[in-house]
Amino acid sequence: MKLSVITNEKDTLEFYMEGERYTVANYLKEKISLMDGVDFCAYKLDHPLDNRARFILKAKNPKKALNEAIKQAREEISEFKSTVEKIK
Numbered sequence: 001m002k003l004s005v006i007t008n009e010k011d012t013l014e015f016y017m018e019g020e021r022y023t024v025a026n027y028l029k030e031k032i033s034l035m036d037g038v039d040f041c042a043y044k045l046d047h048p049l050d051n052r053a054r055f056i057l058k059a060k061n062p063k064k065a066l067n068e069a070i071k072q073a074r075e076e077i078s079e080f081k082s083t084v085e086k087i088k
Helices: 023-033 062-087
Strands: 002-008 012-018 038-044 052-059
Touching (some): 012 062, 052 062
Antiparallel strands (some): 038 052
């Protein structure tokens, strides 16, 4: 997955998440929205055939919120993977 920055301002970060449409994009949006200091987070698909989600994040420190959300998501996914492997 690749992130391409569109706008990087003091309190606004706008970026594309390449190769994702709904599942991971919605999961990341929910993680970011729960972060302290986040005022707004949403994504949209610019075109029905486009294979990327366009995010808009407004926060006191949007880069920090994005990095923390990604870190939490990685931890949750790793824990889920470990649980599934134990079932095998």
